[in-house]
Amino acid sequence: MGRTKRRILTVVMDGVGVRDSDYGNAVKLARTPFLDRLKDRALYRTLKAHGTYVGLPSDGDIGNSEVGHNALGAGKIYDQGAKLVANGIQDRTMFDGEVWRSMMAQVKEASSTLHMIGLLSDGNVHAHQDHVHAMLEEAKKAGVKKVRLHVLLDGRDVGEKTAETYIDRLEEKMSAITASDFDVKVASGGGRMTTTMDRYEADWSMVERGWHAHVLGKADQQFPSLPKAIEYFRSETDTIDQYLPPFVIVEDGKPVGTIEDDDAVIFWNFRGDRAIEISRAFTEDDLDSFDRVRFPKVNYAGMMEYDGDLHIPSQYLVQPPAIDGTLGASLVSQGVTQFACSETQKFGHVTYFWNGNRSGYFDKSIEEYVEIKSDNIPFDLKPWMKAAEITDETVQRLMKGSFDVGRINYANGDMVGHTGNLEASIIAMATVDLQIGRLMKACDKTDTILMVTADHGNCDEMFDTKDQSSTDPKWLLNLDQNRPKAKTSHTLNEVPLYIYDPKGVSDYELHTNNQASIGNVASTILSLAGLPEQDEYLPSLLKVKS
Numbered sequence: 001m002g003r004t005k006r007r008i009l010t011v012v013m014d015g016v017g018v019r020d021s022d023y024g025n026a027v028k029l030a031r032t033p034f035l036d037r038l039k040d041r042a043l044y045r046t047l048k049a050h051g052t053y054v055g056l057p058s059d060g061d062i063g064n065s066e067v068g069h070n071a072l073g074a075g076k077i078y079d080q081g082a083k084l085v086a087n088g089i090q091d092r093t094m095f096d097g098e099v100w101r102s103m104m105a106q107v108k109e110a111s112s113t114l115h116m117i118g119l120l121s122d123g124n125v126h127a128h129q130d131h132v133h134a135m136l137e138e139a140k141k142a143g144v145k146k147v148r149l150h151v152l153l154d155g156r157d158v159g160e161k162t163a164e165t166y167i168d169r170l171e172e173k174m175s176a177i178t179a180s181d182f183d184v185k186v187a188s189g190g191g192r193m194t195t196t197m198d199r200y201e202a203d204w205s206m207v208e209r210g211w212h213a214h215v216l217g218k219a220d221q222q223f224p225s226l227p228k229a230i231e232y233f234r235s236e237t238d239t240i241d242q243y244l245p246p247f248v249i250v251e252d253g254k255p256v257g258t259i260e261d262d263d264a265v266i267f268w269n270f271r272g273d274r275a276i277e278i279s280r281a282f283t284e285d286d287l288d289s290f291d292r293v294r295f296p297k298v299n300y301a302g303m304m305e306y307d308g309d310l311h312i313p314s315q316y317l318v319q320p321p322a323i324d325g326t327l328g329a330s331l332v333s334q335g336v337t338q339f340a341c342s343e344t345q346k347f348g349h350v351t352y353f354w355n356g357n358r359s360g361y362f363d364k365s366i367e368e369y370v371e372i373k374s375d376n377i378p379f380d381l382k383p384w385m386k387a388a389e390i391t392d393e394t395v396q397r398l399m400k401g402s403f404d405v406g407r408i409n410y411a412n413g414d415m416v417g418h419t420g421n422l423e424a425s426i427i428a429m430a431t432v433d434l435q436i437g438r439l440m441k442a443c444d445k446t447d448t449i450l451m452v453t454a455d456h457g458n459c460d461e462m463f464d465t466k467d468q469s470s471t472d473p474k475w476l477l478n479l480d481q482n483r484p485k486a487k488t489s490h491t492l493n494e495v496p497l498y499i500y501d502p503k504g505v506s507d508y509e510l511h512t513n514n515q516a517s518i519g520n521v522a523s524t525i526l527s528l529a530g531l532p533e534q535d536e537y538l539p540s541l542l543k544v545k546s
């Protein structure tokens with residue numbers, strides 16, 4: 001054994017919340033014999049993973065992977081992007097800041113265009129429409145003459161076909177502020193899962209399509225306005241918002257807002273994972289991830305700094321939370337060996353988010369991070385994703401005893417949950433269950449404590465309506481008629497915490513404080529490992545029975 005009294009493996013079942021009703025609840029509808037057995041043998045409770053419990057503005061805000069893994073890996077709760085940007089707008093620090101002022105001044109001096117690109121919704125996971133509306137007003141006040149918006153349609157953090165709501169609000173705002181000396185138009189757009197918002201380099205072609213639409217003014221679909229675009233998509237396709245193709249707005253056959261030298265570009269998402277690649281495309285001279293065709297010299301800023309280690313991008317409007325003293329850093333300083341593993345879609349969650357939005361290792365000689373390449377397909381087609389491969393890598397290392405403290409993430413509950421496909425999500429849950437069974441066995445053989453939790457809910461609520469007919473199984477059997485509308489977003493539900501010790505758990509119990517959150521997990525890992533707790537962390541949930 002290494003520097004800890006016991007080896008601990010933490011499993012994050014991404015997007016797996018706890019909800020009593022089985023109505024549209026893939027977690028309950030799946031057969032999960034191993035999780036059931038785990039519940040019998042482990043200590044068990046639920047934890048908060050949404051809203052103010054994880055640093056979001058209100059308890060109406062769903063949790064997400066960024067704030068969830070930040071909380072799990074930091075052991076404390078920080079005000080997160082959504083809240084920091086809202087505060088920065090309210091107290092004006094965002095608009096009084098050097099970056100905003102210099103960008104406005106530069107556009108005015110060059111008589112060029114201010115472009116703003118980002119996700120248009122009120123999901124508050126990556127972005128919020130109110131921030132865009134506020135920036136438009138401020139740009140006008142600052143004397144900017146021409147603004148072009150490039151909007152990514154959501155349908156993933158909000159209802160699957162809700163784009164009209166946000167488009168209407170934006171159109172109202174634009175017509176209210178358009179004036180003879182203030183010209184604002186939407187220039188391009190697309191669904192967020194086809195256009196621009198790739199993450200962890202899973203599929204650069206998404207960024208390439210976005211670049212073509214926003215910068216070069218090129219896309220297969222062209223429309224005279226954003227409302228016309230959505231009208232066309234609704235009448236011609238069933239595609240939900242997140243998968244809509246990229247499009248360009250044209251007048252007299254010409255795009256209304258390509259991006260040119262001397263223009264300023266603001267990417268308004270506050271969350272980093274899906275903002276890094278497009279930020280790199282705008283700022284790196286030598287980028288070989290795709291052919292940009294034309295690389296305009298623009299003044300680029302992100303809403304926030306998206307990577308605190310690589311400083312991407314160099315200019316940003318709001319200071320991100322200063323997450324430090326994370327569990328990973330603290331374990332490294334004590335010489336504890338660590339292992340992190342997931343597939344591409346969630347790899348950065350157990351490394352970059354877990355380590356407080358820093359990429360890279362603290363000390364490569366005692367940490368091992370393993371990424372399994374995700375498929376680039378709609379995940380409801382293969383709901384098992386790469387779960388088995390993640391388990392293979394983990395079990396191998398458990399057998400070799402190559403780490404003291406490990407963390408892995410199974411993406412299935414979340415990535416399949418986001419597709420809105422209930423049947424596929426049931427298979428996703430059964431897949432995760434099978435892996436938990438394999439891990440329990442390996443933990444038994446290697447005397448490893450297994451902790452299983454989640455970062456937020458998702459596939460626990462796959463219908464847009466709540467708890468309607470849990471006694472009536474018709475909605476499950478009838479696949480075509482009267483099927484409730486799918487819910488593709490995360491949920492507000494609590495998440496599970498299981499602690500399984502092959503030696504038995506009769507010596508411990510868990511605190512029952514109903515305010516406990518996933519922010520309490522880091523200290524709990526430390527106490528299970530027999531390491532000193534950190535004063536600044538939220539307390540451990542473990543009680544040794546007297």
Ligand SMILES: O=C(O)[C@H](O)COP(=O)(O)O
Nearest residue numbers: 064065066125156157414
């Ligand atoms: O980026 C996404 O896929 C969704 O907006 C949120 O999902 P995540 O927070 O689980 O990554």
Ligand SMILES: [Mn+2]
Nearest residue numbers: 014015065455
């Ligand atoms: Mn997640």
Ligand SMILES: [Mn+2]
Nearest residue numbers: 015414418458
């Ligand atoms: Mn998700």
